[in-house]
Amino acid sequence: MTAQAPAPGDQPILFVRDVHKHFGGIQAAAGVDLEVGRGEIAGLIGPNGSGKSTLFNLVAGMETPDRGQILFDGHEIGGKKAYTIARLGLARTFQIPALFENMTVSGNLLAAAAEGHWHGAQQRADETLALLHLEPVANNRASDLSGGQQKLLEFGRVIMRQASLILLDEVTAGVHPNIRKIILEAIARLREQGTSFFVIEHDMEMVRNVCDRIIVMDSGRVVTSGAFEDIVQNSEVMQTYLGRPQ
């Protein structure tokens, strides 16, 4: 590896260097370099098909990188099994809700804690139900939930993981403003407890409100990163990568 891993002291929670991944002729990750700091909420934006979800899949172990380095909390995780990475303290949501459809809402939350922090899981499940306003449907089948409630439950499961880094893939896409508010409050709550976040978002309002720093991807590469205002002021970036002239 050419890139040098950072010293343990100021080690970021996530460190990605020169990561490549292709699907047939498509280069979905073409040398991705990025970091997410401890306690940071980093936003990941970019046009459809730019490789954002692929990057999440590579980090979370659903895909194996062709080459490159991925360090999570100091551990080399590139190509490791998803469950191994999850047990190190990384949790993710899925862009398309991936609920345990035949289980109840509480069952989904408990199942998320079944491997790992099981002690006190029932109590944490109750707290999570309250936090996400899912108490009235606690005993419903997950597949009976509305689209917005499914997003909430998808988010609730990662809360149950007690992870140090949470990857959110468009959790607020297409949900009612009330539900978005619930999710934003929950993110704020977790951040106070020191959780780091890496979030894919198309909604600029949401990005502005929650993210400390924005990373912009296009065609499998990171093209720029910085504070929201700086990115927005760079009209070239906005036009080219977000298709939204300001």
Next chain:
Amino acid sequence: MAQTMKNRWAGLLLLVGILVVLALLPVLVNNYWLRVATGALMWAGLACSWNMLGGYAGYINFGHSAFFGIGAYATAILMGADFAVPFLATIPIGMIVTALFAVVIGAPTLRLRGAYFAIATWAFAEVLMQFATVVDFTGGTGGIGLPPFLNERFFYFAMFAAAVLTYFLTWLLFERSRFGLKVKALRDHEPAAEAMGINTSLVKLQTFVLSAVVASVFGSIFAYWVTFINPKSVFGGDITDQMVVMVLLGGLGSLWGPAIGGVALFFVNRLIWMYYGDTAFYIAILGAAIILVVLFLPNGIAGLFARRSGKSGSVLDTVLGRLLGSRQGGRS
């Protein structure tokens, strides 16, 4: 909440009532009906063992008779003149042999999509049946006899104990523990289960071995009970077919479904046998039961009693979707 508590007590009372009646059955009915009840308990237990993997983990095993047969042959061979092992000691040996086979078959195939697993298990049972037909130590096509022990009450209570233990274990492991949560999670969405830290390959293998070992126990008792087995009578595909239909009719993935389906279909089987003497009609009934379930009763008979707030989807939908590959390609 109060309603839930009331239902819980009613359910518990019903369960205790059934257990008391079953415990007293030998003094209540004649030997013929006691034999029928013994068979019903066996099928209820076998269906439950199939449901562990098929209903809770969502992997369809079309060769489950293989494990019933291994248990039956282990007991038959070991109790023979060559070894003269006491009956009770043959059961754990059959379980160990079964577990070894299950690991060897399951470890490579449970990683594949459900359809490959279904085909692999079906082929495995066929191969074992052919094997038992051609080798000497199984008695070949002619089969193998066991030392007769003509005590109907012994076999009734043996099946009763095995069935009660099977259901208790299923309740404990699949309905009341972390293990069950992991199994159901991987059934419903394997990539998501992995993302929650669950080693799905391991959990599937554990479930498969457990379901196989339980079937082998029933095979052991069955062989001693009927005092004579042959490859067709313990490895036959019709044995697996019946378990599948019993579970589907009773309710795939539910605790009591297999008991309801197993007892109901076995009684129908005996009644048809009493009045018509042949089983072709029974096979037609199995077919009709499947159609009924697929079209109108995806949650089986047990589903009729469940308090469901909504009605979207069923375990059957999930499992068929996986079997046919229309879901969860592993992409997110």
